[in-house]
Amino acid sequence: MIIVKTISELQTARSGLPTPVGLVPTMGFLHAGHLSLVEQARAECKSVVVSIFVNPTQFAPTEDLESYPRDIDRDLALIETAGADLVWMPTPDIMYPPDFQTWVTVDAVTQPLEGAQRLEHFRGVTTIVAKLFNGVQPSKAYFGQKDAQQAVVIQQMAHDLNFQIEIEICPIIRESDGLALSSRNSYLNSDQRQAALILSQTLMTAKSAYESGESDAEAFRQLMLKTIATEPLAKCQYVSIADHLTLNELESVDQDGLFSMAVYIGKTRLIDNYLLRNGTWQTGRRLPQGFEKS
C-alpha cells in the first residue's frame, strides 16, 4: 500500500494504478462504516484510493475541529487490511495554501437541515470533495448514507459540474443495538452511549407508524419529537421528513421520503436517518453483537 502526502506524489502514484479507480474520502478515525465503503470499492474497482483529511473548512469556529478524534496508525492498519492500494493524507497547508481562494458551492439542497445549523459546512465539503475528485480522478467515489444530506449535495455537485464519476451511496452501518457508527460516538460516556439509542429508536418508531398506515408528515415529526423527548439526556435540534432529492419538507409521505434528525446527547451532536425509497425502507445494516464497540 502506497502512502502519499503531496499532490505531485499523488500524481506519480495514481498514474501507476490500474483503472477503474475507486475513491473513499474520509476524515480518518475509521470505523466499520468507512471500511464497508472500502470493501465496496474493492469489489467494484481495480484500484482503491482512500483519502484521510480532517477538512478544516467544513468546521465552524465553534465546532470540534481541534478535538476531532485522530488515530492515523490505527487508520492505516485498518485500510491496509481492507485492501486499499493508495492512501492520500495531505496536510491542511497542501490543501489550502496561503493564496487559496476558490470555492464550490451548492445552493438549494445545502440550505435546510445540516446546512441550516452548520453555516458554510457544505461549502467546505463540496470544495474539498471537488479537490479530492480532481486529485485522484476516480471512476467511482463512495460515501455513506449516514450523512444523508451530504450524499444529496455531492450527487448534485457531481451532476452540475459534469464530474465523470459515479457517486455510490452505501448503507449506514449500525452497532448491534442500532446506534449508527460515527467517529463522534467516541465522545460519549457510557450513560450517553446508552441514551444515544434514542436516535435509531425514534426512526424505528416512525417506520412502524408508516407501516401502520400513517402518511401525514407533521404527524411523523410530532411522533419523532415526542419519542426523543422521552430520553432525558437528549436534546433535539431538528427532525425532518423531506423529499429525498430536493430536501424540501414533505406534507405527506407516500412511497419516498428522507426521515432524518440531529440530536445532542450532552455536548455531542449526532445525526441519523432512515430513507424510504419506492415504499422500501433503507435503514442500514447492523454489525453482529460484540463486533464493534463505540
Add this chain to the structure above:
Amino acid sequence: MIIVKTISELQTARSGLPTPVGLVPTMGFLHAGHLSLVEQARAECKSVVVSIFVNPTQFAPTEDLESYPRDIDRDLALIETAGADLVWMPTPDIMYPPDFQTWVTVDAVTQPLEGAQRLEHFRGVTTIVAKLFNGVQPSKAYFGQKDAQQAVVIQQMAHDLNFQIEIEICPIIRESDGLALSSRNSYLNSDQRQAALILSQTLMTAKSAYESGESDAEAFRQLMLKTIATEPLAKCQYVSIADHLTLNELESVDQDGLFSMAVYIGKTRLIDNYLLRNGTWQTGRRLPQGFEKS
C-alpha cells in the same frame, strides 16, 4: 471531425480520442485569435477538442447575450480546417438544467478590473470552465492573453481545485494595425473601428514611457488616461497597472506588471493589455496586412 451536443455523446467520442487531449474553450464566432489556440493545441496534443458555447451565466442582464455574434457554420468550417478532432457544442439547457445549483467562485483575483465592472461575470466563467474541464478531461487547456484577468482567474481556479490540467495562455493576436482581435469588434462601424486603435496605441505609449525609464504606476495611469482622452469616440472605463498574479494595483513598476484597460467605443466595450514579465514585454502578435478584417 466529430460534432457532439450532449454529455453522453461527448463521453462516447472522448473515450475514443488518443491522449493527451487539448481543449480550446470558445464562445464561437471564431477569429484568428481562437484559431491560434487550436493551432497550438494541435502542435502539442494528440487530440484537439474545441467547445463552442455562448455561456449565459457570464453575461449580466444588461449585457449582450442576445446579440452576441454567432455563425456556427463558419465556425465549424474554420475549426475543421485548423485540424480539431472533436467539437462540443452543448445547448444552454444541457449545461444548465432546471435544477442546476452549483457554482465555482474565485475570490480575490475576481474582484478588481473586469470583476468590478461585470458583477458575477467570473462566477459564470469559472463555473462553465470547470464543467468543460470535467466533461472533456483534457491534459491541457488553451486560453488567450486577450482576457488577461480571465487567464489569471482560471489558473488560480485550476490550482486551487487540483485540476490536473496544464493551463496554456497564448499571445494576443492583433490586426496589422494593432487592434486586438475580438468577436465584439464586429459591432464597430468604420469610424469606431478606426477609433478602436486608441487601445493598442495607449499601451504602446505606456511601453515607450517604461523604456524611457518611467516606473511610477500612477504616472503610467495618467499617461494612459490622457492618451485615451485624445480619441473623441472613446470613453475609458478603467486603466490598470497591476501585479500579474494577484491583480493588486502596483505603486511602481519594476520588471513585472499587467497594463490593461477597458474602453467603450460607442456602445461597444473593448479590452486590451500588455504584459510585462521579467522585464520583457508580451504585446501579442500582429497578423500580416490584409489577412483579416474585423
